[in-house]
Amino acid sequence: MPRSTRVRTVAFALTAFSTLTALVAFAAATAPATATTGPSKGNAAAAKAIFTSKCIVCHKADGSGGVKLTGNPTPNWKDPKTWADPKRTDDYLRDCITNGKTPSGMVAWGKTGQIKPPDIENLIAYIHTLKPAKAPAKAAAAAPAKTTTK
Numbered sequence: 001m002p003r004s005t006r007v008r009t010v011a012f013a014l015t016a017f018s019t020l021t022a023l024v025a026f027a028a029a030t031a032p033a034t035a036t037t038g039p040s041k042g043n044a045a046a047a048k049a050i051f052t053s054k055c056i057v058c059h060k061a062d063g064s065g066g067v068k069l070t071g072n073p074t075p076n077w078k079d080p081k082t083w084a085d086p087k088r089t090d091d092y093l094r095d096c097i098t099n100g101k102t103p104s105g106m107v108a109w110g111k112t113g114q115i116k117p118p119d120i121e122n123l124i125a126y127i128h129t130l131k132p133a134k135a136p137a138k139a140a141a142a143a144p145a146k147t148t149t150k
């Protein structure tokens with residue numbers, strides 16, 4: 001390889017490497033905004049005001065939902081069956097509040113900057129307080145006959 005080619009190759013490799021390093025640094029710097037996963041450690045009481053002003057229009061004050069706009073209706077958080085769904089984790093709720101469900105009319109509250117991440121955590125905790133008192137498993141066991149309503 002002629003000397004000039006080798007110099008160019010090395011220069012190219014260095015440019016590629018520093019670009020990669022910059023990308024990794026950028027990814028690391030932007031990561032914390034979306035890093036929260038797992039059960040919410042939010043404060044339910046702190047979210048009541050936001051829930052009342054921004055959410056009850058579609059989710060109802062008691063969380064029973066059933067409001068249909070353009071796609072899926074709002075879920076019924078008063079129904080144990082809703083919570084029996086293994087998909088309905090805090091990660092799922094967090095994703096919905098952050099990124100919305102635009103086809104159904106659920107606003108991307110986090111992505112649009114209307115609600116800040118700590119308030120999203122508080123809202124998740126608040127939604128949990130709307131759950132029916134009985135644990136879903138117990139409610140199912142106590143039911144005399146299985147009635148499947150889909």
Ligand code: HEC
Pocket residue numbers: 050051054055056057058059067069071072073074075088092093094096097101104105106107109115123127
């Ligand atoms: C304009 C109506 C509307 C408003 C206002 C609204 N939502 Fe929703 N939301 C929806 C709809 C519709 C769905 C169902 C989306 C789907 O499943 O496709 C939904 C789904 C959700 C879900 C997923 C829940 C689940 O159990 O499946 C969460 C969490 C949620 N909303 C939280 C909130 C919070 C918190 C607020 C207030 C900051 C809010 N929503 C305001 C319409 C709304």
